Amino acid sequence: EVQLVQSGAEVKKPGESLKISCKGSGYSFTSYWIGWVRQMPGKGLEWMGIIYPGDSDTRYSPSFQGQVTISADKSISTAYLQWSSLKASDTAMYYCVRYGDYMDVWGKGTTVTVSS
Amino acid sequence: QSVLTQPPSVSGAPGQRVTISCTGSSSNIGAGYDVHWYQQLPGTAPKLLIYGNSNRPSGVPDRFSGSKSGTSASLAITGLQAEDEADYYCQSYDSSLSGSNVFGTGTKVTVL
Numbered sequence: 738e739v740q741l742v743q744s745g746a747e748v749k750k751p752g753e754s755l756k757i758s759c760k761g762s763g764y765s766f767t768s769y770w771i772g773w774v775r776q777m778p779g780k781g782l783e784w785m786g787i788i789y790p791g792d793s794d795t796r797y798s799p800s801f802q803g804q805v806t807i808s809a810d811k812s813i814s815t816a817y818l819q820w821s822s823l824k825a826s827d828t829a830m831y832y833c834v835r836y837g838d839y840m841d842v843w844g845k846g847t848t849v850t851v852s853s
Numbered sequence: 854q855s856v857l858t859q860p861p862s863v864s865g866a867p868g869q870r871v872t873i874s875c876t877g878s879s880s881n882i883g884a885g886y887d888v889h890w891y892q893q894l895p896g897t898a899p900k901l902l903i904y905g906n907s908n909r910p911s912g913v914p915d916r917f918s919g920s921k922s923g924t925s926a927s928l929a930i931t932g933l934q935a936e937d938e939a940d941y942y943c944q945s946y947d948s949s950l951s952g953s954n955v956f957g958t959g960t961k962v963t964v965l
Contacts, residue, residue, distance in 0.1 A: 772954070774899075781855065781959040782891075782899065782942050798953045832898055839889040839944070841910065843898045 739763040741771075741833050741844035748850045749823050756819040757847045759833030766814035767791035770836040773807060773818050776846075777829045787836055788816055823851045856881060856950070857943055857957035864963040865933045873960045875926040875943035881955060883924035886946040890919055890928050893940040902941070903928060930962070938964045 744758040759771060772787040786797035790809040797807070806819040816833060828851050835842035858876045865871040875888060882888055890903035901910055903919035906926065916937075918929045926945075930937055943957035 774956075781940075782893075782944075782956040784944075784954040784956060787954075796953075799950055838887065839901060839904045840891070840899075841901050841904070843900065846898050 739835070739842050741835060741842055743831075743833055743844040743847045746848040746850070748852070750853055751823060751825055751851055753823050753851075754819070754821050755823055755849065756817050757831060757849065759816045759818075759844050761814045761816070761835065764835070767811050771809065771816040772834045772836040772840065773805075773816075774832040774834060774840075775801075775829045776832065785818070785831075790814075790816065823849075825851050825853075827851050855958045856947055856955050857945060859941075859943060859957040859960045861958070862961045862963065864965055865930075866965045867933055867935065869933050870929060870931045871933055871962060872930075873928045873941055873943075873962070875928070875945075875957045877924050877926075877945060877947075879924060880949035881924075881945045881947040882921065882926055884948055886948075888919070888921050888926035889944045890917075891942045891944065893942065894936075895939065899942065933962075933964055935964050938962055 742760045767790050770787045773785040775783045785801045788795045788807045790811045809816040830846045832846045833844040834840035863871050887905045891899040892902045893899040906921040907919045916932050941960045947955045
């Protein structure tokens with residue numbers, strides 16, 4: 738079964754750093770892009786960016802460029818989304834997705850709460 | 854700020870047909886990029902519903918259909934069922950945003 742398993746919920750304070758993960762299984766991890774999607778509380782879906790684990794080619798949505806870092810470790814079939822200094826406005830659900838020409842597999846999501 | 858516009862909500866009685874529009878522009882849908890649709894049931898992750906404008910992944914009932922014309926796309930649900938109550942999002946690619954995927958604003962479908 739093809740699946741993306743995301744790391745658990747996080748509660749952080751403003752200014753802290755964070756790295757959440759997404760582990761792929763059941764398919765060739767290096768053959769598909771992995772993307773990240775943000776959903777703020779009660780809001781819609783926002784595209785953040787993608788990475789191709791095969792060669793680490795990474796592309797960001799203009800709205801998220803410089804705000805987050807997307808990376809991957811193909812040796813353990815895992816992609817990451819990272820913040821160096823969290824803000825309260827980063828509070829959201831974050832989904833990783835397998836992306837070919839569309840997002841055909843979704844992780845269950847990681848809730849990130851940033852509060853002082 | 855999304856560049857694909859959907860109605861905030863649509864509703865229908867069980868068995869009825871509802872449609873959701875997704876309006877874009879010449880830099881996304883109108884440029885020939887495919888439109889895909891996702892269904893998000895309450896409290897769950899989104900799921901692929903329609904890909905490549907009108908194709909259903911295996912397991913998606915044929916009550917769901919998609920179409921595209923010009924700078925817009927539509928999702929139709931025929932024979933509306935209670936379990937179809939969810940949020941629906943269209944998605945495409947936009948060449949004006951440094952080459953980035955974009956989602957629609959989302960539509961809440963309510964079964965009366």
